[in-house]
Amino acid sequence: MKPSICTLAFASALLAGAGTAMAQTRGVTDTEILLGSSVDLTGPVASIGVPMKAGFEIAAEMINEAGGIHGRKVRVLVEDNGYDTRRAILAVQKLINSDEAFGIIGLLGSAITQVALPITTEQGVPMLFPAAPTHVVYDPPQELSFGLVTGYDLQMEAATSYAHDELGLRKFCMMYQDDESGEQSLAGVERKLGELGLSLVEKTSYKRGATDYSAQFARMKAADCDAVMLGTIVRETAGAALEREKIGWDVPLFAPQGAVSNAVIALGGAAVEGLYAFTPSLPISLVLDDEKIAAAVERYKQQSGQDRNPDDYFLVSLAGMLLFAEGARNAGPDLTVESFVAGMEQVKDFDVGKGWGRMTFTAERRLGSTKNFAMQVKDGAWAMIKEID
Template identity: 40%
Template sequence: MALLGAGLLAALAQAQTPPQGVTPNEVLLGTIADLSGPVAPYGRDVRNGLQMAIAEINARGGIHGRQLRLLVEDHGYDPKRSVLAAQKLVNQDKVFAIVGSFGTPHSLAAMQVMFPKGVFSLFPMALARETYEPLNPLKFAMLPASFDQIAPVVPGLYRERKATRACVLYQDDDFGHEVLSGTEAGLKTVGATLVERASYKRGATDFSSQVARLKAANCDFVVLGTIIRETVGVIAEARKLGFSPTFLISSTGYSELIPRLGGKDMDGLYAVHTAAFPYLDDASAPVADWARRYQAQFQSAPTIFSVYGYTKINLIARALERAGPQLTTEGFTRAMEGVDVPGDIFGNPPMRFSAAQHLGSSRSRLSQLQNGRWKVVLDYDQFR
């Protein structure tokens, strides 16, 4: 009995021991972003949103007496560098969680470093189901995977555009294959199949052969598994060839950089997304006030990726509040599974996490580029 009692006390003490990255005065977080590679504008804006929310929380006294601190690592959009960055944050800096890690293959690779050390993966900027499935007490996601974004919108848009020949052009990695799978699943519900598919390697800049293939196949509906630069390159090449199918992209293409880099040629592109781009000339009063604070801190206008970063930290703050002052890994998981957030000022859908669901929301909406600006054409739950 004495031995059993000693064992129970030891187990209880271990369960109450703060995890790495947690002290009486601080919770240490990390993020891995592209700050020098092809999607560096995305990475910088996510980082800025994270930092802005952290600064505001700390100015209010932190959470249960703890300040939040963020360490930032750059992977230059290279999955190998993402692994090295994760190793540094996890093993050397000993962070509590990595939040908003950028890129699908990058985030999935980093998780292999994080989970054996009990480090959370919180709301990565990665559109893969592996960021929230299968259930794992250490991983939570805010954005639905490309599969879950693309599959529901394809049937209705395909019919609405009276399309007959669907095709896909995608990046040959985890991210691109999610888009491919989602497209195939969506088409299946309306009895259609892909007539052509074309892929490219990460980092490619010439898409002439892929676009020529799609044009030769008479594609009138093309789903893109592309990032910013690649999206602009593909559509510009199509316009040059007089090829004008309906183009659809996941939330990777919902950015002001598309019309800024590609100009008028980008009009007509459809993109799936959640939060709305914060156009400051017609923003609501709360968003305009938030944007003024952002500009004062970073001397630049916020983008949708700034919104994502800001939202992620505030979700984490809710869970830290719920977990209480005795913060443990198990306690944070339980607290995160109880977070229930109504829609916010940015247009995000209500998000609810549970023990059976570590994705905040699977709902999306659809916008189209019209005269260089994104306009919502199908709101939440309007997909048919």
């Protein structure tokens, strides 16, 4: 019994190994390029994932109507992952192995991207512009991984230098969420402070889903700092602003990308007035005068039958697709992974639409742009106050 199991195991293992070598580029036919993506369509962040899916599809339509890429049409297959790492792995494997996608575009979420990256790397599939503010995508640079969104660390570095240079603040405190996102924010702040020869006066964390920040704020207030850096997402940013108001402490707050949302203003009310936040892309409401974006949003409204603007992540889908199309065009008619990488490395000062930095990729630079926008809540709405390169 035993030896037969072993031989069978080896035989089928060898067979499977042999099966992966292939003649033609995966996902590319004479008429079509297939991309795969996996976002949350049914889970906790479905309100972001659903418009992202629409974004891929609308961008593909627009690219195809303009003649496609060297005669090939682009198609994006989007798999649901429910914001669950286990299902994301299965989805990415399915996209690569069963559907044979050329690349994986726009994965939503840092944790999802981190579990998917080893798979795409091992299978030799490009990881394209995930909607994940994490440095893992571009730092250290990897051959097949391309980033669009700055990591939380870069965003908070920008926040720190803004607070230091423009506002003249010197005593920094920080409250962060004790998970990957919060720790990245923390790393960014600490790195920048190190460069400036300063260090955090007090740092304190809270658990994801926490509702009470009184102990954290009491600690920071006791440390008597003049700037509070936040490693928070949406709800916690508003919660922090309310806590600051409650204890009557007049200190400026600085948050990363997640804060730039109307939900923060709705929840925080007057308490979030004056809040600073730093983001790689402007919210949709500020870029509707861009023709391309306005056209895409118009299509979204028609297709979804809703009159509301899509979530801001819709723009991440659009920008990612435009960048992919540019890279694939540069690669020439013979599209392979190698020619695509070479094509991406020719992308220079490329404009993906209003509200983004100009994108440049080289062999050492796998993040298109390090630009961040400084935003502030003024009279109950987000306003852009400075562009930081």
